[in-house]
Amino acid sequence: MLLFQGELGSGKTVLAQGVGEGLAVREPVKSSSFVLVNEYHGRLTVQHADLYRLEEAAQVFDLGLEEIAAPGVLIVEWPERAWDELPPEHLLIRIVEAGDGRTLTLEAKGSRYEELIEQLQRRSRQVAKA
Ligand SMILES: Nc1ncnc2c1ncn2[C@@H]1O[C@H](COP(=O)(O)OP(=O)(O)OP(=O)(O)O)[C@@H](O)[C@H]1O
Ligand SMILES: [Mg+2]
Numbered sequence: 252m253l254l255f256q257g258e259l260g261s262g263k264t265v266l267a268q269g270v271g272e273g274l275a276v277r278e279p280v281k282s283s284s285f286v287l288v289n290e291y292h293g294r295l296t297v298q299h300a301d302l303y304r305l306e307e308a309a310q311v312f313d314l315g316l317e318e319i320a321a322p323g324v325l326i327v328e329w330p331e332r333a334w335d336e337l338p339p340e341h342l343l344i345r346i347v348e349a350g351d352g353r354t355l356t357l358e359a360k361g362s363r364y365e366e367l368i369e370q371l372q373r374r375s376r377q378v379a380k381a
């Protein structure tokens with residue numbers, strides 16, 4: 252479960268599109284006005300939940316997010332709409348505008364996501380060396 256936190260227009264959906272592209276999803280990941288969760292199929296199933304319009308945090312239970320996350324990747328925009336209801340194990344990515352670009356801060360909760368960050372660090376050291 253990936254949680255994308257950032258102000259309006261900070262780039263959460265664009266980052267979700269990048270994840271979709273990386274997983275060979277053919278259509279762009281988008282938020283829709285009426286559905287809170289959209290599903291895409293690439294190398295893995297990608298589910299994109301935009302909680303911006305969530306009226307109350309408890310509504311998140313109706314979405315069954317933990318269940319649908321199991322076979323693929325679940326991305327949640329606006330997790331702060333339902334902090335306490337979201338699974339405690341996740342990767343939180345905070346996005347802040349920085350000039351023309353963005354600064355991302357990654358925070359892992361739970362061993363699975365800690366390992367993911369370690370892999371990313373190893374990978375970026377390898378790229379830096381190459
Ligand atoms: N990494 C980036 N570098 C530069 N510009 C970006 C980046 N990511 C997004 N943008 C710009 O910010 C705009 C808004 O991005 P996006 O729709 O992804 O924001 P959002 O956080 O999903 O907004 P909302 O809170 O409304 O859902 C994009 O149209 C794009 O022009
Ligand atoms: Mg968005």
